[in-house]
Amino acid sequence: MTARYRTHLELGALGTLLGAAASAAGFTDFGQLHRMFTLGESRLFLTFTGAVVLAGIGFAIHCRGAGMPRRPLTRGTIPGALLFGAGWAIAGACPGAVLAQIGEGKLAALVTLGALLAGIAVGNRIKGRAGIDSGSCGA
Amino acid sequence: MSGYLPWYAGAAALALVAVGSCIVARRPLGVSGILSRMVNLRAELEADRARAASARLSEAELERALLAATLEAFGPPPPAGWAAAATASAAPALGCGSEVLLPAAALPARGGRACKGTCASPAVRPSVAAHALFLAGIVVGGFVAAVLRGGFHLTLDMGPDFGRLLGTGGRGLAFLALGGFLAGMGVTIAGGCSTGHGLSGCSRLQPASMVATATFLGAAMAVSLLLAGRLA
Numbered sequence: 321m322t323a324r325y326r327t328h329l330e331l332g333a334l335g336t337l338l339g340a341a342a343s344a345a346g347f348t349d350f351g352q353l354h355r356m357f358t359l360g361e362s363r364l365f366l367t368f369t370g371a372v373v374l375a376g377i378g379f380a381i382h383c384r385g386a387g388m389p390r391r392p393l394t395r396g397t398i399p400g401a402l403l404f405g406a407g408w409a410i411a412g413a414c415p416g417a418v419l420a421q422i423g424e425g426k427l428a429a430l431v432t433l434g435a436l437l438a439g440i441a442v443g444n445r446i447k448g449r450a451g452i453d454s455g456s457c458g459a
Numbered sequence: 460m461s462g463y464l465p466w467y468a469g470a471a472a473l474a475l476v477a478v479g480s481c482i483v484a485r486r487p488l489g490v491s492g493i494l495s496r497m498v499n500l501r502a503e504l505e506a507d508r509a510r511a512a513s514a515r516l517s518e519a520e521l522e523r524a525l526l527a528a529t530l531e532a533f534g535p536p537p538p539a540g541w542a543a544a545a546t547a548s549a550a551p552a553l554g555c556g557s558e559v560l561l562p563a564a565a566l567p568a569r570g571g572r573a574c575k576g577t578c579a580s581p582a583v584r585p586s587v588a589a590h591a592l593f594l595a596g597i598v599v600g601g602f603v604a605a606v607l608r609g610g611f612h613l614t615l616d617m618g619p620d621f622g623r624l625l626g627t628g629g630r631g632l633a634f635l636a637l638g639g640f641l642a643g644m645g646v647t648i649a650g651g652c653s654t655g656h657g658l659s660g661c662s663r664l665q666p667a668s669m670v671a672t673a674t675f676l677g678a679a680m681a682v683s684l685l686l687a688g689r690l691a
Contacts, residue, residue: 328589330483335593338476338490338654339600344608345469348601351620352463357676357683363466368657370470371477375662378478389486391651391660393667400649401656401671403641405678409686411638412621414653415646416490416597418639423601425613431632432639439643440491440498447648 339420348421350412357409396452400443407439462608477658484585487663489655490597491646493590503587510584624686645675 345367346352356364408414411432413421418436421429447453463469480488496503585593605611616622617631625634646652649671651660656675660668 327483327585328592331480331585331589332592332596334476334479334483335596336600336603337472337479337596338488339597339602340604341464341469341472341476341600342597343601343604344464345466345473346463349463350618353679354620354624354683354687357680358687359680363463366466367464367469367473368653370466371473371658372661374470374474375477375658376664378474379481379663382478382482391656391665391667393670394650396648396650397667397671398649398674400645400647401674402645402678404645404649404652405675405680406682407638407640407642407645408653408675409638409679409682410625411635411642412617413639414490414642415494416652416654419490419594419597420601420604423598423603424605425602425611426617427613428615428617428632428635432635435636435639436643437494437498439640439645440495440647441643442640443644443647444495444498446644452648 338416339423342417343420343424347417348413348424348426353409353412392453394452395450396447411435462610473658474662477654477662481659484589486584487655487659489651489659490594491643491652491655493593494643495647496587496590497594500587507586511586649675 342348346364347367352361352364355361404414411418413429413432413436415436418429418432422433464472477488602611616627617635621631625631642652646655649656651657651668651671653672653675656665656668656671661672
């Protein structure tokens with residue numbers, strides 16, 4: 321198999337693992353997220369911070385930070401993050417979780433996804449007009 | 460009873476995806492950036508085609524082009540031993556993690572493993588089709604997890620907490636649309652989401668990602684406390 325299709329296959333497998341992990345951890349459950357944000361339960365918060373620490377160890381071993389893109393602080397970082405946080409708390413879904421919700425059979429998440437894509441299109445316009453170059457989310 | 464994974468298992472699985480994605484795609488994981496590619500599908504497909512065209516340059520063609528450019532810049536080479544000397548002087552400059560823009564085909568196919576630190580060359584980017592498979596995989600993963608915990612059924616309901624706090628039916632859908640729109644706009648303006656800034660950015664100690672993560676977690680907490688009626 322050529323390297324090109326290997327990447328297809330590997331990314332498909334990683335996506336599947338991400339969807340399964342997000343769903344099995346409870347990131348697709350509005351109630352679980354709500355209890356994390358209102359400090360009612362620590363499990364999901366520990367999952368998130370634990371993942372950051374473990375990924376940090378993984379990156380330190382594998383990549384040592386060399387050649388990895390820097391993520392610049394821009395005029396858009398804080399306002400964008402405020403909007404995202406509000407939207408995450410209301411819809412109970414971040415961009416990855418909304419797709420996993422659809423896979424779980426939550427049909428209403430199709431509305432969330434449509435609105436999310438519209439929000440991305442509008443956000444791109446605002447970014448262009450305001451001259452914010454924050455790059456994309458690592459893709 | 461939540462039926463969800465203990466925190467350490469969920470953390471390990473998510474960390475595996477973040478690091479694995481960097482090894483496979485040679486750039487940090489970010490779901491919102493991938494979704495953004497789908498929104499700008501036409502432009503992204505054109506960029507893919509341009510990358511594929513440059514990748515079709517054979518190695519021999521590339522060497523000839525480099526040699527011609529070198530001759531143009533520095534004149535004809537000395538007759539003997541020039542190649543060895545040129546290689547020796549060029550090697551440090553082309554070291555690990557350098558930002559030299561070469562067509563994808565000129566780079567080692569598995570550079571992430573061959574050379575630590577080449578995780579993110581701007582010239583190498585998975586195709587739109589590969590990223591579409593990644594997104595489709597997330598849907599499949601959600602399906603698999605739901606089946607495994609015996610909870611797969613088609614529903615319009617987002618759960619009892621959502622219904623209680625935000626409403627059901629049309630009212631609930633309106634809130635989902637509002638939340639989705641704000642989240643989509645926010646991740647685009649902030650340049651990352653809970654995976655891009657939160658998971659991949661914070662784990663690499665990127666200051667902007669830590670600011671963004673603290674901000675979106677703070678905003679989510681404030682809005683959730685408002686919804687729960689504990690503020691105001």
